[in-house]
Amino acid sequence: MPKKKSKGEKTILSQKLKVVNIGISTFGDDLRSQDVEVVDVDWKPPAGGDVEMSRLLEKLGS
Amino acid sequence: MTSKVIVKKATYRDSISLMKISNTIAKLPGITQAAVVMGTELNRRVLSEAGFADAAIGRAAGDDMVVAIEAKDATSLEAALKEVESLLSPGERPAGEKAPPASLGDALDLLPDANLVVISVPGQFAKREAMQALARGLNVFLFSSNVSREEEFELKRRAKDKGLLMMGPDCGTSIINHTVLGFGNVVREGSIGLVSASGTGLQEVTTLIHRAGLGISQAIGTGGGDLSEQVGGITMIQGIELLEADEKTRVIVLISKPPAPNTMGKVLGAARRCTKPVLVNFLGGDVSPRMLGGLRPANTLEDAAREACELAGGKRRVPTALTEAAVSVALEENKKLAKGQEYVRGLFAGGTLCYESQSILQPLVDAVYSNAPITPERKISGEAPSKGHTCIDMGAEEFVEGRAHPMMDFSLRNLRILQEARDTEAAVILLDVELGYGSNADPAGQLAPIVRKAKRLAEDSGRSLPFVASVVGTEGDFQGLARQQKVLSEAGVLVMPSNAQATKLSALVASGTSVEAKIRERSK
Secondary structure (H helix, E strand, O other): OOOOOOOOOOOHHHOOOEEEEEOOHHHHHHHHHOOOEEEEEOOOOHHHHOHHHHHHHHHOOO | OEEEEEEEOOOOOOHHHHHHHHHHHHOOOOEEEEEEEEOOHHHHHHHHHOOOOOHHHHHOOOOOEEEEEEEOOHHHHHHHHHHHHHHHOOOOOOOOOOOOOOOHHHHHHHOOOOOEEEEOOOHHHHHHHHHHHHHOOOEEEEOOOOOOHHHHHHHHHHHHHOOOOEEOOOOOEEEEOOEEEEOEOOOOEEEEEEEEOOHHHHHHHHHHHHHOOOOEEEEEEOOOOOOOOOOOOHHHHHHHHHHHHOOOOOEEEEEEOOOOHHHHHHHHHHHHOOOOOEEEEEOOOOOOHHHHOOOEEOOOHHHHHHHHHHHOOOOOOOOOOOOHHHHHHHHHHHHHOOOOOOEEEEEEOOHHHHHHHHHHHOOOOOOEEEOOOOOHHHEOOOOOOOOOEEEEEOOOHHHHOOOOOOOOOOHHHHHHHHHHHOOOOEEEEEEEEEOOEOOOOOHHHHHHHHHHHHHHHHHHOOOOOOEEEEEEOOOOOOOOHHHHHHHHHHOOEEEEOOHHHHHHHHHHHHHOHHHHHHHHHHOO
């Protein structure tokens, strides 16, 4: 059976957001300006930008 | 004049960072043109159209960075290239400061109780990042586009199984618990909750509600593909259930382009199970009364805002009819047009606003063409010249591969405005302007000089060229609604309170008294 949130368990709509930002850095800056805690990831294309290699790595669970 | 092109193999920066670097370099003394971009097909074409003929550009790949600079002299060029290097280098980290995390796992060491991951990497890498976030039990806001429907379905099914919210791919905005994600506006807290498959649709409705004095509880973006046949509205249905359970939400508004038929059934089924009033705005899409049951339909985004306010007990109405003053200004503008100036040319940063304008124009005029048409037989390429009445979505995937969205980067739309100004059949140019987080810091300031130039171009060949625009935003947005509207008005733009009204006014400018009766009838 898939795991579901039980009633009473808080959904994302009632939590204070705490965010990991991967990609465009201004999205993180805009969240910080709204007093949201944010950690930015210094993202680079995996495997030097090779999509096929990236898909292979994904399959291998890397 | 001298120029130089440098291709940096396998070097990545996001499109917005590169746009900022390009703008900084372009302002240096002696520089006539500057572009620092990823080597996507679109960017390579834009460079060659800008006159950069270096063969190295053709050999650049999507993950290579291209630096192209044109200067008045060699000294300015050298200085600019040096500045590019300095802006691209990360800079010295103060002693003791750690390197920023390079992966989600590393980031979670720093923020172990994170509950949301915002992802905006190029589309081909987006699924991998989103899957990792879901695997760790985190909700996702996925801004990236160019993700297949199959990948979207897989992500959303996984999210649903884990009781997580997967907003996107191609999700422009959400307001979750009063925090704006992506492109969005500062709006009052209130009791109206939205679930929207349309980013600018969500922005238009939330800002119009705010301007009518009411507020927003939550606004959940699903991404544009959610209501496709393959994805089946997974996120919209989750969103409806979340808003039904959300104590602050008293009225629910659903926004989307017309969904795939089976998906529409599923979504409306979930909506009919709600105990709260639900308003449905499937832009221009016919929903049979039997399918609606007790749900309330709204035709335009503006109608949706007005009716949501009424349901939430608002005292002020959202005015949706054109004022008499606006009608007479439009008819005056129509009289000034030269023979042959017949068509509306809409150039949109907001995809949903482009769609809404087509659905308003279509019944008023003969045919409306678009790169994102409401009916497939009206499709034209975004690169091709306009044909008859045309609405171009400048935020379509063909215009944003490796480039910042047109709400940020005005360069391609500005070029298109000048192209329309040279077309003797263009009667009026219709624009949208979005304020808020993520958008350009001064959109009206980007447009005003181009509007003036376009008007001069037309006047030089004996034509007048009216402009009509609407501004999506609030006084709380950092660009300031009134200030932005004023700059546009001063440049000679007729500024309307909504995209729906701007579209009707444009039809009136282009077609004059022949559509006046129809517009008055529809505005009742």
